[in-house]
Amino acid sequence: MKGVLFDLDGVIADTAVFHFAAWRKLVRDHFRAELPDELEEKTKGVSREDSLKVILDYLQLSVSDEEFAALAAEKNEAYVETLEDLKPAHILPGIADLISDFKQAGLKLGLASASKNGPIILDKLGLADAFDAIADPAKVAQGKPAPDIFLAAAAALNLQPADCVGLEDSVAGVTAINAAGMVSIGIGGAELAHASERFESTSDLSYPAIEAAWQANR
Structure with missing residues (x-):
């Protein structure tokens, strides 16, 4: 080895808990929906973009490429803010x-x-x-x-x-x-x-x- x-x-x-908390806030703010706990495992360990695809599939929603990029960026900003106290x-x-x-x-x-x-x-x-x-x-x-x-x-x-x-x-x-x-x-x-x-x-x-x-x- x-x-x-x-x-x-x-x-x-x-920091995975911070990720999913940021996703939950994004979904509440934009789609007035809640994400179940079991969805966290499907977003764990994968990229921001792939996580967003999983979430949109769960919500049965489709967005434009521009909206997708904006949502991913907004989530990252919220996540980075939570890292200030790390x-x-x-x-x-x-x-x-x-x-x-x-x-x-x-x-x-x-x-x-x-x-x-x-x-x-x-x-x-x-x-x-x-x-x-x-x-x-x-x-x-x-x-x-x-x-x-x-x-x-x-x-x-x-x-x-x-x-x-x-x-x-x-x-x-x-x-x-x-x-x-x-x-x-x-x-x-x-x-x-x-x-x-x-x-x-x-x-x-x-x-x-x-x-x-x-x-x-x-």
């Missing part, structure tokens, strides 16, 4: 120590997030210097569940996909890691049964456990 690729929302910090205390349990252990072991770390706000969030969390590469989701052809973002992160680290492990908390993300030919570490419930190895929460993660998962599944 030479590299570890991290998703951001729900793996490093629980700080290192918002890092999920065990992740700071895990990152430190990886760095001490000489592993390369990459961010493979669908969030275009990844660099801002890492900076606010005090983790920007820990990552050797951040894949730009705006520069990949397809978002998760396609493998593109993970392949881009591995390439940015000058590593082969088979030498990397990916950490994800979403169904789409785990699917993307698997499609990239990497060992997938799922963080969450039974919906992530397709991961190479699954852990219930970030506090269950450790360098030895992830190394063992890579050895067992490579």
Whole structure:
């Protein structure tokens, strides 16, 4: 194992709740509708544009390309505003120590997030210097569940996909890691049964456990 690729929302910090809260506000303001809790899983780990498509499909609505772009931009503005209070205390349990252990072991770390706000969030969390590469989701052809973002992160680290492990908390993300030919570490419930190895929460993660998962599944 030479590299570890991290998703951001729900793996490093629980910013996914901020995303869905921003979507809910957008839908209330523009369409006077409510989004059910179960829709959050379908917007988790995917791009802003793909999330908006999921929401519009649920609402059985179609909008022009101009309206679509405006809605996506408005949602992002609302989301970025909520990040003003983000700080290192918002890092999920065990992740700071895990990152430190990886760095001490000489592993390369990459961010493979669908969030275009990844660099801002890492900076606010005090983790920007820990990552050797951040894949730009705006520069990949397809978002998760396609493998593109993970392949881009591995390439940015000058590593082969088979030498990397990916950490994800979403169904789409785990699917993307698997499609990239990497060992997938799922963080969450039974919906992530397709991961190479699954852990219930970030506090269950450790360098030895992830190394063992890579050895067992490579």
